[in-house]
Amino acid sequence: MAYWLFKSEPFKWSFAMQKAKGDAGQEWDGVRNYQARNFMRAMTVGDRGFFYHSNEGKAVVGVVEVIAEAHPDSTDPTGTWACVDLKAVADLPRPVTLDEVKADPRLQNMVLAGNSRLSVQPVTDEEWRMVCEMGGLTVPA
DNA sequence: GCCAACGTTGGC
């Protein structure tokens, strides 16, 4: 299984809104970036991801699961863009902030620490475990 | 609200 990170401005689409969708989930639409699209195409059902709040909060706040593989983005009439469907799995008991990620030498290679603009990012197994631990998730979600 | 960084677009 692979791990990812999904970034959203909480005023546009927050983790609370994602949770409100329950197990039905929600498509992760609106992504208009080729790199991000390619990552979504590489995802398989059951992959896990962090939910990151940008701008306001600037922290990893929850865990989501991929429940549908990449399909055409319903908000894109041209058919160029794709998205996966996600459902909320768990809150991080303690949000892990961008500052904490940047301050940790072992997380220096996280895409989040370097290329802050990419809205869908890959996360390594080790990064996943570390951020879960920092966030107070004893049982890796 | 500002500005730097990045990705995309379009002219050549």
Place this chain on the structure above:
DNA sequence: GCCAACGTTGGC
């Protein structure tokens, strides 16, 4: 195919 201009993102 290159590169300058532009728009957008996101941290501060």
